[in-house]
Amino acid sequence: MEPSGMLRVPKVSVVLPTYNHELYVAEAIQSVLTQSFDDLELVITDDGSTDDTARIVNSFPDSRISAKIIRPNSGYSNTLNKSLARCKGEYLALHCSDDVFHPGKLERQVAFLDANPGIAAVFGKADFIDEHGRPCAPDSHPYEHAFIDDLPDRFAWLRHFFLRGNALCHPTAMMRRAVLSDIGPYDPLLVQLQDFDFWIRLVSRHEIRVLDEPLIAYRVLGEGKNTSWPSSRVLRRSAWETRRVLRRYLALPPETLERALGSELARLEVPADPVRVAIGLLLATYAKDQPRQALALELLEAAADAGEPGIDHRIVTQLSGQLDPFNLDAQEALAQAVDRAHQAVERSAEMENQKRRLEQDLAEAATRTSGLERDLAEAATRTSGLEQDVTAAQRRVAELEGDVAATRARTDELDRGLAAAQAQIAQSAGDALAAQASLEAAAAARIAELEHRAALAEATVAAMVRSTSWRSTAPLRRLATRQPAMRAAVRRLLRAEADPAPPPAGAAAPPPAALPAPSPGPGPGSDDRLESSPAMPAAPVPEAAPPAPAPAPRPPEWEYVPEGWQPGDPRASGWDHPSIAETQLAKWPGFLAVLHSTTPLGIYHEAAQIGSEDPAAHNFILVFSYVLARAAAGRKRISVLDWGGGIGHYAAIARAVLPEIEIDYTVCDRPSLCEAGRQVLPEVRFVSDPAECFARRYDLVLASGSLQYVHDWQAQFRQLAAAAEGWMFLSRTPFVRSPSSFVVVQRPWSADGYRTEYLTHVFSHAALVTAAQAAGLVLEREFMMIGERVAAAGAPEPFEYRGFLLRPRQGDAAPAPAG
Structure with a gap:
């Protein structure tokens, strides 16, 4: 840097x-x-x-x-x-x-x-x-x-x-x-x-x-x-360091020592020079702690050995009997206290033995009394059992009599139903015979009509073949067999000729729509005179288009990733896709309208259609409201960090369910989601820089459906825990009861607009609890997420979602240097 x-x-x-x-x-x-x-x-x-x-x-x-x-x-x-x-x-x-x-x-x-x-x-x-x-x-x-x-x-x-x-x-x-x-x-x-x-x-x-x-x-x-x-280790080290530090006074000039400690030296009638003697006598007189007393004797002993003026071995010997640099007085007092404690323990042990003997006597008497009470209770139980057996037998007889009556009534009802069914069958058989006769008559009439139309069509074809137009266009028909365009023109001409042609003598004129098209050529039953005329080929039939390929099957919304979360997997950044912010913005007006109405709180903001009747969403919002209430208990203002909070849905929910509390709400998420959130909730603080997000602490830290999308989730867990001054709430967190976590990929088809996929951790319950303990948190309560159970394709087992309310462990913090 x-x-x-x-x-x-x-x-x-x-x-x-x-x-x-x-x-x-x-x-x-x-x-x-x-x-x-x-x-x-x-x-x-x-x-x-x-x-x-x-x-x-x-x-x-x-x-x-x-x-x-x-x-x-x-x-x-x-x-x-x-x-x-x-x-x-x-x-x-x-x-x-x-x-x-x-x-x-x-x-x-x-x-x-x-x-x-x-x-x-x-x-x-x-x-x-x-x-x-x-x-x-x-x-x-x-x-x-x-x-x-x-x-x-x-x-x-x-x-x-x-x-x-x-x-x-x-x-x-x-x-x-x-x-x-x-x-x-x-x-x-x-x-x-x-x-x-x-x-x-x-x-x-x-x-x-x-x-x-x-x-x-x-x-x-x-x-x-x-x-x-001031622990015992610190006190021992400080005693040694005190002697080393106070030796700095030996380097002071006598005039400096005189100005600093002149009144004390005057009371002792001791000059400031030599400095070692002056400091030693000052410590011996005024020091109350053992390190200073030990330093005093050490300095005076060295000065006496060196023959410095103002001190001799007699004074050192006298002071060594007065001062207590090794804290022997306290050790003696401690030894006496220990002796008294031992005596008290012995007396207490004797009293405890007497108490134990009395308790044994009482226990034996209680045992005998208890045996008599058991005998009486057993007799009462047997009597009560016999009475219950009689009552049960009477009740069973009554039940059997009721069953017999019900069976007779049911038999009568079945007899009446059988008679009615037989009458219905007879009526249905008569109706079926009448319907069959009607159908046969209608079929005969239809056959006669079709035969009449066929005879008219044959007469029309015979008249057209005998006409002058048919004979005069024979060369054109031969040419048309070689030229498709000419063939089509000839057909149109023939149709034009055929329409006004009169029917054969004695035949009724058919309606125009019933006239069949000219026969394409000779066939069974055709007039022998047509055999010398070339047949008109049928119009070419266009080839049918090949069938469209079937769409590829869509992959499952949830799928197991057996290799786990690998570095560089592009699905790890799936939440950066712009479709997420676009979809949430598009659904925001509908979400806000339902939230501010008087309908239930069953609102799931990522559903395809925003409504208020989703039981799972209703359960979650009530749980979230409970957590907010715990965090705000006895307070008028709280601070909340919503890590992974999108464009601020939970911020809007928090203010809707707890309007009387001032909420300092911070959302930490991707830059695109923060930018979208500022458009719809300018009063909420949106932060995309983690350093800025975790530069302060919060009364409540919320991570709803977000921790599972982080590769190093344990480090993120610790950072969230460090920011939680009062409470931490992990909601909509996927987990299994087995000891092994695993990874799945989610393709959010059901969100209706998310065009992305992303990796997801499925935590083992034990791993979450261990991470919480390592971060200095204790579990306050777990919450069920109703209806949220997923069977991912290929996964070792299905998983479910749950909420975890945590709080900092009292008195738990990391070790720190002097400060």
Whole structure:
């Protein structure tokens, strides 16, 4: 991400080391890039993260970011030093990857340093937030009173550090880069107190100030998850590091020590020189903790061995009996407490034995009582059984009598039906005979009519053959047998002649429509006089067109993909097809009209015809309404991320079913769908850039029928879970109960307009639950999707759809470095 061309020298370099902070690093980076002061560079060093941190860092396209990855992990101090070495700015601002800069932080600190050239570094206060970004409750964490107000000068800071410890908030610091060459880098041997050591070296030479306002949000991740959380391991390491850090005071000039701790030295009547003796006696007198007491004895012992003035072995021996650097008093008190606990345990064990014996006696008495009660119950049961048998027998007799009566009634009814059927059969037989006679008479009349027409036709043909026209056109007929066009003309001429020809003498004239066309030639029964005349060939019959090929069978809407989801498969990008946005826009007016009516909520926006009577859609919308209500419980406003939400159908549904709640609704989908969504719902936020989508967190994250279309669905699951501050709802998610997931291809014929196909995961139920647990979520409830069961062609088994309502596990978060 380094900018190309001329080297840019920014005013401020923001230093951001990071390690395994995939849940928080995006927010930390965004809080820098959106500062009102923008003459800056953001120097990020990933110290060998094993989660998704490096990818998130590299997803920001801002040219002000300089990112580098270190392999393997080298520790916080080393990473901080490597980051500082890459900085080019006049001022250096320190940042932690789980904290958040408040707006205007850099602007106020730059203005202060510009106006006060004698100040080397400026700090600020901090607000405290939990792992979900919510303000921490008062007195809920050990950092609330750790950072103090400004002190008059550097000598007052040296005194506070010596007697009480660190009181500056590291991620609020901004210093001049020239200070580094003066005091040196962070000590790589220090893990807990590297910043405390750095501040001592800073104020030993330079003045600092603390602004009386919160400049950052300091994230408290919970017990053991902040590097500085006071666990037993941290306390042991801090004790060792305290001795190393306080040795920095040995390098102070006596006059500096006098100005910092003069009142304490005066009360002890101890000069500031030699420094080792002064520091040792100060620690021996004022220190209450074991590390400072151990350092006091160590320094005084070395000074006495070296013969330095103001100390001798007698004083060291006396102090070694007064101080408790190994915490022996606490160990003795603990041993006594353990003895008392053992005695209490023994007494408790004896009482427990007595209680157990009493319980055994009571149990035996209860057993005897229970046996007597069982005997009485068995006798009562047998009596009741006999009574029930008598009642059942009486009831059965009554039933049999009723059956006999019903059988007699049914027999009478069947006899009446049989008589009626016999009468109907007799009537039907008479009707059939009459119909047969009528049909025979009609057939005879029709035969006579056809014979009469045939005789008239034969007479007409005989008259035409005897006519002058027939004899005079014989040469033309012979020529027509050789020329098809001439043959057709001759036929038309003959027809014209044949129409007005009079019928033979004594024959009735037939109607014109009944005249047959001239015979094409001699045949059975023709006049012998026609044998010498050439026959007229029939007109050519055009060849029949070949039958159209049958359309290829359409592939199934759902089909198993045995090779699984392969890289480069074009079906993986099927949702980018423009027909999806076009179809959803075309159906939008009908969807909106039904949604805003008073009809049921059975509305499926991808159906071929938009209606309101679909039971499966009605079930889903009621489930979605329930989830919205859970997310909005006790609130007036909620934020929702609809991942894969198309052009915003669920945004419209949410506002229709929960109109009294203000909903900050964000839809994240393909660019074409987001562009279409902005046309119909300008009040909804449509985002196609995942970095922008996941730069914040939401009260409810919804993924309805969308997670299955992502190749690396586990990574997408974790990203959705990280964005869910309150709830996560996976709806219309395909799954099977067997342990193995598989892949199918969907061809959405039923959507009526989608001209595409796309790959789809079918998850095993166990894989979904495992992914939720790995992402820090727990299952609140499952929901059935009525009627959504699919048998894909060739698939190992049918699958169904289901909804999963999840919420973050309490107290669950990723480990984080100091911040």
